[in-house]
Amino acid sequence: xxxxxxxxxxxxxxxxxxxxxxxxxxxxxxxxxxxxxxxxxxxxxxxxxxxxxxxxxxxxxxxxxxxxxxxxxxxxxxxxxxxxxxxxxxxxxxxxxxxxxxxxxxxxxxxxxxxxxxxxxxxxxxxxxxxxxxxxxxxxxxxxxxxxxxxxxxxxxxxxxxxxxxxxxxxxxxxxxxxxxxxxxxxxxxxxxxxxxxxxxxxxxxxxxxxxxxxxxxxxxxxxxxxxxxxxxxxxxxxxxxx
Numbered sequence: 223x224x225x226x227x228x229x230x231x232x233x234x235x236x237x238x239x240x241x242x243x244x245x246x247x248x249x250x251x252x253x254x255x256x257x258x259x260x261x262x263x264x265x266x267x268x269x270x271x272x273x274x275x276x277x278x279x280x281x282x283x284x285x286x287x288x289x290x291x292x293x294x295x296x297x298x299x300x301x302x303x304x305x306x307x308x309x310x311x312x313x314x315x316x317x318x319x320x321x322x323x324x325x326x327x328x329x330x331x332x333x334x335x336x337x338x339x340x341x342x343x344x345x346x347x348x349x350x351x352x353x354x355x356x357x358x359x360x361x362x363x364x365x366x367x368x369x370x371x372x373x374x375x376x377x378x379x380x381x382x383x384x385x386x387x388x389x390x391x392x393x394x395x396x397x398x399x400x401x402x403x404x405x406x407x408x409x410x411x412x413x414x415x416x417x418x419x420x421x422x423x424x425x426x427x428x429x430x431x432x433x434x435x436x437x438x439x440x441x442x443x444x445x446x447x448x449x450x451x452x453x454x455x456x457x458x459x460x461x462x463x464x465x
Contacts, residue, residue: 226402226403227450227461228461229401230461232398233395233410234410234419234420236395240388240395243384243387247380250377252376255369259370260366262366263367263370266362269355270363273356273359277349280352281349284342284346287338290338291335291342301327301331302328304324305328406450413452420458420459421459422456422459422460422461424436445462
């Protein structure tokens with residue numbers, strides 16, 4: 223069992239070296255800037271979508287108000303015609319209250335028209351502002367896309383430059399995996415889903431992974447009986463380094 227654990231320990235070292243190098247390639251300054259520009263583009267893309275939706279809503283609202291104004295103007299024209307019809311009559315023969323009511327209605331309609339006209343002006347200003355923001359957002363998206371393309375090419379060159387080293391490290395992992403008992407490898411992979419390093423050295427009577435002191439029974443099973451033992455606290459496979 224100790225030889226199996228030694229091979230597995232070497233496999234973990236090879237795997238860690240590969241993962242460390244992959245992280246180095248992913249975390250270059252170029253890669254960080256690349257991801258940033260990608261996020262800038264996505265954020266502005268989302269903003270553009272919102273601006274366009276708001277613009278459509280404003281245009282619909284303006285059309286709705288314009289229709290209301292048209293209806294109100296028609297009503298006001300009708301009221302004016304009614305007032306004109308009675309203007310030549312002797313007011314003593316008319317119901318003065320009815321005339322006053324017609325004039326009041328006409329003035330109310332006129333006031334509503336003015337209110338709606340102000341609303342249209344306000345919407346037009348908002349549309350102008352929205353149009354300006356849309357143009358600015360499109361420029362930002364274009365700039366982000368250009369920078370993204372340049373950085374993507376630079377990062378591709380960085381990855382290409384590290385390809386030989388990456389291939390060597392991958393080959394080391396493949397080579398180290400040979401001869402490991404499939405059951406033990408499955409156990410290792412299962413632990414790795416929860417722990418970055420599935421194996422830990424035994425240092426004295428403690429697990430180096432979590433620093434927990436191990437019971438004498440566990441030490442007996444590991445050191446004397448040579449069994450494959452997992453730390454009772456962190457679950458890592460314990461490895462006794464041979465002197």
